[in-house]
Amino acid sequence: MSDHYIFSRGRLKRKHNTIYFESGEEGQKALPVERVDNLHIFGEVDLNSKLLNLLTKYDVRLHFYNYYGFYTGTYYPRTKNVSGFTVVQQSMHYLDPKKRYYMASAFVESGVHHMLRNLRRHKEKTGSYVDTIQAERVKIPDGRTIPELMGVEGRIRQTYYRSFNEILKSDFIFTKRSKQPPADPLNALISFGNSLMYTTVLAEVYKTALDPTVSFLHEPSSKRFSLSLDVAEIFKPLIVDPLIVSLVNNRVIGKKHFEDFEGIVLLNDQGKQRFIQEWEKKLATTVRHRTLKRKVSYRMFIRLECYKMIKHFIGDEPYRPLKAWW
Amino acid sequence: MTTSISGVQVYYYSVCKRKLWLFSKGITFENEHDRVLEGKVLHERSYPYLERKEQLIDNTFKIDAVEGEYVREVKISSKMANADRMQVLYYLDQLRQRGVNKKGLISYTKERKTEEIELTPVEERKLKESLQKILDLLDQPIPPPFKRLPYCNQCAYHSFCYAREETEE
Ligand code: SF4
Numbered sequence: 001m002s003d004h005y006i007f008s009r010g011r012l013k014r015k016h017n018t019i020y021f022e023s024g025e026e027g028q029k030a031l032p033v034e035r036v037d038n039l040h041i042f043g044e045v046d047l048n049s050k051l052l053n054l055l056t057k058y059d060v061r062l063h064f065y066n067y068y069g070f071y072t073g074t075y076y077p078r079t080k081n082v083s084g085f086t087v088v089q090q091s092m093h094y095l096d097p098k099k100r101y102y103m104a105s106a107f108v109e110s111g112v113h114h115m116l117r118n119l120r121r122h123k124e125k126t127g128s129y130v131d132t133i134q135a136e137r138v139k140i141p142d143g144r145t146i147p148e149l150m151g152v153e154g155r156i157r158q159t160y161y162r163s164f165n166e167i168l169k170s171d172f173i174f175t176k177r178s179k180q181p182p183a184d185p186l187n188a189l190i191s192f193g194n195s196l197m198y199t200t201v202l203a204e205v206y207k208t209a210l211d212p213t214v215s216f217l218h219e220p221s222s223k224r225f226s227l228s229l230d231v232a233e234i235f236k237p238l239i240v241d242p243l244i245v246s247l248v249n250n251r252v253i254g255k256k257h258f259e260d261f262e263g264i265v266l267l268n269d270q271g272k273q274r275f276i277q278e279w280e281k282k283l284a285t286t287v288r289h290r291t292l293k294r295k296v297s298y299r300m301f302i303r304l305e306c307y308k309m310i311k312h313f314i315g316d317e318p319y320r321p322l323k324a325w326w
Numbered sequence: 327m328t329t330s331i332s333g334v335q336v337y338y339y340s341v342c343k344r345k346l347w348l349f350s351k352g353i354t355f356e357n358e359h360d361r362v363l364e365g366k367v368l369h370e371r372s373y374p375y376l377e378r379k380e381q382l383i384d385n386t387f388k389i390d391a392v393e394g395e396y397v398r399e400v401k402i403s404s405k406m407a408n409a410d411r412m413q414v415l416y417y418l419d420q421l422r423q424r425g426v427n428k429k430g431l432i433s434y435t436k437e438r439k440t441e442e443i444e445l446t447p448v449e450e451r452k453l454k455e456s457l458q459k460i461l462d463l464l465d466q467p468i469p470p471p472f473k474r475l476p477y478c479n480q481c482a483y484h485s486f487c488y489a490r491e492e493t494e495e
Contacts, residue, residue: 081352081354081355082352083351083352083353083354084352085351085352085353086351086352086353209352209353209354290492291488291489291490291491291492292484292485292488292489293488300485303485304485304489307485307486307489308489308490308491310353310486311486311489314351314353314468314469315467315468315469316468316469316471316472317472317490320490320491321491322491323491325492
């Protein structure tokens with residue numbers, strides 16, 4: 001099972017039980033449907049319902065990104081792992097303010113744990129940032145409302161990103177997080193990585209009985225599968241940020257991989273491809289799991305997080321978020 | 327409040343009560359390989375000639391195959407012999423309630439042996455007790471707690487049951 005990324009312009013079609021991508025530049029390419037888990041469409045692609053029906057049959061998700069590389073949406077085959085019981089229990093944990101806060105703070109706590117873990121690798125340079133974050137961190141369990149928790153999280157994140165200036169070797173500078181649109185190369189990298197994180201989490205949530213729209217830290221909204229945003233808080237500092245640091249410090253991505261559209265800074269196609277190549281490698285990296293007693297990929301860690309959440313919702317075992325131990 | 331029970335549920339009852347509970351609440355992992363259920367694939371290959379294979383009886387349960395006076399089940403090994411027996415007894419009972427009297431045969435391909443099963447009054451009583459216990463279990467609001475079993479490694483719920491955080495800082 002793997003993810004495929006399409007950057008060129010062309011046509012996706014179904015021939016028997018195979019997906020074909022036809023493009024003027026590259027000719028025809030076959031993608032065996034049983035081996036595809038997600039298709040990410042960055043280029044301008046035509047497709048029809050015959051193809052969508054095939055994707056539905058094999059549970060393949062289709063993620064779309066616009067011209068600038070921003071995530072725009074997902075074609076999400078009707079879900080097969082339905083458990084009304086789980087969804088009701090999950091919603092119950094949203095409706096009860098105490099239970100909701102427990103989940104929301106668990107995501108933040110785990111995210112901060114992973115941020116500090118990154119900073120400690122550069123101890124000499126980041127000591128003062130670590131202290132500032134620690135001082136803020138103690139407020140996580142005390143907070144009362146979700147907006148207060150969001151505030152704590154936001155302040156920690158600003159400090160954390162500012163410390164990147166000490167860690168990054170090249171002239172990438174962090175001034176301030178700018179999401180839409182990203183105003184500098186570092187923000188462009190963060191935005192791109194976070195979009196990939198979001199779709200990757202979404203794909204794993206989809207494979208479980210969880211309802212992707214019922215979230216805790218982020219307000220459930222009709223626009224996004226907000227549970228993915230919640231879970232991404234855990235994994236962004238664990239997966240995206242170390243990847244960005246290594247891409248920049250090892251000069252895999254440099255200034256020439258960005259384009260500036262009147263103040264909007266974006267990765268160009270080559271930059272995106274380099275990012276994705278390392279991204280896929282990172283997700284496939286394995287770590288020996290302490291309780292499963294086998295090697296588990298970073299991607300699987302996301303699914304395990306979903307399983308732990310289900311156990312929490314159904315009253316089996318209290319949820320304790322991942323805190324990378326390796 | 328569950329009213330109808332399926333053969334798979336009867337089978338899971340003897341395998342692992344936690345699995346039965348989770349499965350019955352719709353928490354399933356169909357993408358993952360489940361060796362405890364491998365027999366399901368096996369029987370499709372074992373009886374291609376039998377027309378009445380996989381009969382869906384009153385839309386409530388499926389049986390592998392009916393051959394003369396026997397209901398047949400094919401299993402790879404006899405590791406879950408007790409669960410297999412319960413499942414077949416359940417089928418025999420369901421058939422009897424519909425006026426059909428059969429015996430059961432379970433073939434274990436690996437051991438090349440066959441076990442004959444009859445719905446005696448003693449077995450019938452055992453079955454009734456189990457069915458009642460299944461209904462009681464499904465009414466429980468939370469799943470039976472995790473307890474390590476020898477065949478957890480081969481179960482589709484393995485990642486689910488074993489995914490936990492260790493305190494070891
Ligand atoms: S992994 Fe073990 S405890 Fe969990 S459902 Fe399977 S057999 Fe039961």
